[in-house]
Amino acid sequence: MIVLYFYTTAGCHLCEQAEVLLNELASHVQLDITxxxxxxxxxxxxxxxxxxxxxxxxxxxxxxxxxxDYGQLKVYLSLN
Structure with missing residues (x-):
């Protein structure tokens, strides 16, 4: 399982986009997201x-x- 922090704040539309990417990835890989x-x-x-x-x-x-993007997120998390 990969443990990570997701830094965000309310009303941040870019954060919402990133959260979609994280949720998509979490449907394929075990992530513990704080x-x-x-x-x-x-x-x-x-x-x-x-x-x-x-x-x-x-x-x-x-x-x-x-x-x-999704690909960069996978690379950062060492999933490629």
Missing amino acids: IVDIATDEKLIEQYGVRIPVVKRLDVPDDLGWPF
Whole structure:
């Protein structure tokens, strides 16, 4: 199972698009997704505010910020 954080916030239409991609992928691969609303933490707003949606694996140092497509998401999650 792949454990990851999905950084997002309310009213973010790009985040909604990314969530569709994650849900599609989750129908094929076991994902443990923790949804994190960056609006709850000033540090998260500074770190991800202009980059959301962002997907972050807990076992690798890099993250994947928008824009990304299904193929790029698979590569980031090492599924290709």
